Amino acid sequence: MTVGADMRIGYRYLVEDTDRHGNVRIYFRYPGYRKIRLRERPTSPEFAERYSSLIEQFATGCYKEAEKTSVSAVPGTLGWLVTAFRASKDFSNLDPSTQRTRARVLESMLNEPIFQEAAETFRNFPLDRIKLSDLEVLRDRKKALPGAATDRVKALRPMFKWATSKKHCVANPAISLTKPRLISNGHHTWLPDEIEAFQRRHPLGTKAHLALSIMLYTGARRSDAVQLGRQHEQGDSLRWTAHKNRNRYPTIIHIPMLQPLAAAIQAGPTGDMVYLLTEYGKPFTIAGFGNWFHDRCIEAGLPQCSAHGLRKAGSTRAAEAGATAHQLMAMFGWRSLAEAEIYTRAAERKKMAALGMAFLEKGVQAGESVPPIPDIKSSGTNNKKKPAKSDAAGAAGAPYGSRTRLFRLKI
Known part of the structure; x- marks a missing residue:
């Protein structure tokens, strides 16, 4: 049953979603929180009671959002490590917006296959098998988006540093994980x-x-x-x-x-x-x-x-x-x-360039110029036919095409 227009007026924060089978589901969505499924019939007293309870919890600040649990979080796997790290003090010390970003990035990596068309995902990847090359695979899957690749590195590094300090990993595989090179000047600097x-x-x-x-x-x-x-x-x-x-x-x-x-x-x-x-x-x-x-x-x-x-x-x-x-x-x-x-x-650099250009300008104003190369007809660099090997230059052993003027020593 769908939520009618009259119900939308009386009930705030209600939304409808249609699943892949065409079934309409009703959710309570309070700003800043995940949607909450309302399974009661919309016109029933149970629905009104459930709705009123949620409104009261959010109004008084008593609502506590349940943490998502995953049946795949097997101990000793990457999925288990992500869950443990998100519950740690190191993670809670991050800014709330940073926590949301890091959690989203880590969760997206867990759902990816370990290689193309593989059935196994990184969620169940054993920690004792994870190497630097595996983390580089996760990073490089976003190589077309350097910013997203950098976000993955920034999420993985502190997690494995924490995991190593807590003895969850023997060695830190992310210690040499580098960020991709960003060829960008960033935000435009105002002129x-x-x-x-x-x-x-x-x-x-x-x-x-x-x-x-x-x-x-x-x-x-x-x-x-x-x-x-x-x-x-x-x-x-x-x-x-x-x-x-x-x-x-x-x-x-x-x-x-x-x-x-x-x-x-x-x-x-x-x-x-x-x-x-x-x-x-x-x-x-x-x-x-x-x-x-x-x-x-x-x-x-x-x-x-x-x-x-x-x-x-x-x-x-x-x-x-x-x-x-x-x-x-x-x-x-x-x-x-x-x-x-x-x-x-x-x-x-800007100051040095300005000083250097001043010297250049000073030289131009003084009328200085590069002296021209003298026209040496015997140099052999023109288009005339090269002299025979029996001439003076060849006899002296000088290389053809040399600009050095040759003289015969008279004794």
Whole structure:
């Protein structure tokens, strides 16, 4: 029996799915959770009681989503290891969004055959048989999508590191598993003209201008930009804990509030606990903010630009102005010196190229040029017939075609 229009009005969160046999099934789907099958007849008192119970559990926060169990999770197999790792403290310390991504990636690999058209999947693959080459197979199945291949490496490495520390594996087969090489510059870095174009379309006093100022003049990631607010102000500075890696490696960022940012906050519109609010007066989600900001970029005629590109623009500006790698690490919350050096090296190359071109320009202005090669008729390099071997050059043993002018020594 299907859910009618009148029932959809009275019952929220109900959805219908049709299985491969044409049977319509009714589910309760609360945002952020898996669907829950409702087996009761929709017009029956049992259905209404089950529905009311679910609504109450979600409203009070008492609902606990049951973990998926797999009958295939045989101890000592890869499927068993994934289940154990997801229940570990190391996994729970990850950001919730990272947990969801890693769980999805690991689960997708478990369902793949160990080789083409094989009946056995990696779920039941014995741990004591897993080698580096097996993990490379899983990685390389996504070679057409380097980002997806990298996600697989990022999911496998920490799991096998944990498994080795817990003695589930004798050796770590993923220790030498490398990420595929990504030939990409990543997000587009905003150019000065693009920033000016955005500000013309979204002038001071607009929410879009405020969002640009927050990211450009703090170097904040999207995840930080949506949480910054009045509580992070300390006099003439801002101080907050970076959202990324906040559970494992918390990084405190403490920077002065620059005048353009202070002016944008003063002009508003802002909230109290967070500067940036949606049209409904609520804080943005990270993904929601990224989509909203990109729409503002399109309005300014900048479809190639994004929120993350502003962070790169700020890094580039600071590096070209002379900021050191360690200063960039403090400003942008990086833990790796290598990441900061990407920008300092690029800035240094730009400066060196400018200095080198100045020398070239100086030489051209001075009228310097490469002296021409003299026309040596006896060199043998023209199109005339080569001299016979009995001539002076041949007698002297000099190679034909040489530019060296030969002289006969008179005694």
